[in-house]
Amino acid sequence: MENGAKENATYSFSPPFEERFLELEKKFPKRTSLVLWSLHLVQEDIGYVSPAAIDYVAQRVGVAPSWIKGVLSFYSMFREKPIGKYHLNVCSNLMCQLKGSDEIEACIHKKLGIKDGETTPDGKFTYTRQTECLAACGYAPAMLLNNDFYELLTPESISALIDELNAKG
Numbered sequence: 001m002e003n004g005a006k007e008n009a010t011y012s013f014s015p016p017f018e019e020r021f022l023e024l025e026k027k028f029p030k031r032t033s034l035v036l037w038s039l040h041l042v043q044e045d046i047g048y049v050s051p052a053a054i055d056y057v058a059q060r061v062g063v064a065p066s067w068i069k070g071v072l073s074f075y076s077m078f079r080e081k082p083i084g085k086y087h088l089n090v091c092s093n094l095m096c097q098l099k100g101s102d103e104i105e106a107c108i109h110k111k112l113g114i115k116d117g118e119t120t121p122d123g124k125f126t127y128t129r130q131t132e133c134l135a136a137c138g139y140a141p142a143m144l145l146n147n148d149f150y151e152l153l154t155p156e157s158i159s160a161l162i163d164e165l166n167a168k169g
């Protein structure tokens with residue numbers, strides 16, 4: 001359940017994720033090599049890495065929870081808070097700024113009423129201002145919607161996309 005934003009006091013891999021974890025164990029006999037893969041599985045499963053999931057991954061991999069927390073703080077692709085179903089991650093690095101990412105951001109604020117790091121009250125949209133270049137400078141301004149690239153954005157195109165996602169539910 002990607003970006004499902006469910007809060008649980010306990011966590012364990014659901015059957016398809018358990019299956020994938022067991023496959024990874026075969027590929028990576030060195031336990032610490034499983035950490036990043038396991039965190040990706042968790043994030044794909046529930047949308048973020050909860051405190052319960054930190055303990056769970058630590059126990060499955062055989063390291064201390066503090067080790068997992070260190071990994072989480074190092075890699076910006078992991079989230080430790082629930083996010084909306086649709087995660088708009090707009091690049092605000094130099095080229096995208098020069099090509100109008102501020103206007104895209106302003107349009108998102110106007111349409112959804114959320115700022116950097118916020119989620120709409122219905123849990124549908126989260127907006128993040130991405131400070132690292134998304135490596136799509138030739139198509140600036142660019143953004144990620146969950147894991148998909150959107151390029152050459154305009155206020156009109158982002159506005160239409162938000163309407164489309166709203167209609168989709």
Ligand code: FES
Nearest residue numbers: 091093096133136
């Ligand atoms: S600066 Fe935005 S993609 Fe490179």
